[in-house]
Amino acid sequence: MDREITPEPPRAASEQVVVDVREVRKVYDTSGHRVTALAGLTLEVKAGCFTAIMGASGSGKSTLLHLVGGLTQATSGTILVEGHDLSAMSDRARTIFRRRRLGIVFQEYNLLPTLSAWENVALPWLVDGQPLGMIRQRVAELATLVHLEERLEHRPDALSGGEQQRVAIARALLNDPVIILADEPTGNLDSRQSLEIWQLLRSIAHDQGKTILMVTHEAMGAAHADDVIVLRDGQIIGTLAPRGSADAAMIATGYQELSG
Ligand SMILES: Nc1ncnc2c1ncn2[C@@H]1O[C@H](COP(=O)(O)OP(=O)(O)O)[C@@H](O)[C@H]1O
Ligand SMILES: [Mg+2]
Structure with missing residues (x-):
């Protein structure tokens, strides 16, 4: 069992590279039809950095997150x-690594629902049989972090989309992962709820020291990040x-110039 999980103190942003993608190609070959999803992509992401990934549909954004998450192979x-080559791990070791070090938000x-x-x-943690007192304490901490203290007894269908996504973010943080991967986390949310999620992710990166990779189509979302890459x-x-979360117009213009 996966029991020896110990919370670590918040990490400060540093020069340490936690995601190091080098010359990665990903070719899908389904029934003789080849699609090159990633065509030699190189990317370094430093610890505590919030990186937004933009690009048209089909440009390879989800494939990149899946590869970093060890969900598919290059x-x-x-x-x-964190210096570990996920493709060199056994399936079991990769699963354990993903559970301990990565948080994924969809x-x-x-x-x-039940x-x-x-x-x-x-x-x-319930499945792992962790002590109930420890679980209660950890969930209470996370509920405070995502501003959901008053909503914990509700089922998902009694929560707004934004609240459901904050539950999912709290769940992703349970094991105190070093990296959060978020694939269009605000794709189903209105602008007010989206803004709350972007602000929350930004504070999780800057106050908790998490490294965040977030796919988004929205310039306003990307403006909350430290760096934006366009695929x-x-x-x-x-x-x-972006020079700050008010820089959406610069992102929108820059994105159009790059992709136009
Ligand atoms: N499992 C798969 N099998 C075959 N082709 C795929 C698969 N996943 C993605 N693709 C293709 O790879 C390309 C990149 O997809 P994806 O990474 O999902 O792009 P994005 O997230 O930017 O929309 C697309 O052409 C898509 O159709
Ligand atoms: Mg996608």
Whole structure:
């Protein structure tokens, strides 16, 4: 069992590279039809950095997150996460590494509908048989962090989309991961709820020292990040550096110039 998880203190942003993607190609070959999803992509992400990934549909954004998350294997090239080559690990070691070091957030929240918010956040530790007092304390901490203290007894269908996504973010943080991967986390949310999620992710990176990779289509979302990379046809065609969360217009213009 996966029991020896100990919370670590917050990490400060540093020069340490936690995601190191080198010359990665990913070719999907389904029934003789080949699609090059990533075409020799190189990217370094430093600890505590919030990076937004933009690009048209089909440009390889989700494939990049799946590779960093060890959910799929590169065709060639290397991916080091905290210095570990995920492709060199056994399936079991990779699963354990993903559970301990990565938190993953999806557009659709992926909460279990029959469980309360509290149970959804606690579930991985409940399954592991962690002491209940420790689980209660950890879930309470996370509920404060995502501003959901008052909503923990509700099931997902009684929560707004933004609240459901905050439950999913709390669940992703349970094991105190070093990296959060978020694939269009605000894709189903209105602008006010989206703004709350971007502000929350920004504070999780800057106050908790988490490294965050977030796919987004929205300039306003990307403006909350420290760095923005723009993909086209499986390659990085440019980077943008917002000077603050009010820099959405610069991101929108820069993105259009790069992809136009
Ligand atoms: N499992 C798969 N099998 C075959 N082709 C895939 C698969 N996943 C993605 N692709 C293709 O790879 C390309 C990149 O996809 P994806 O990474 O999902 O792009 P994005 O997230 O930017 O929309 C697309 O052409 C897509 O159709
Ligand atoms: Mg995608």
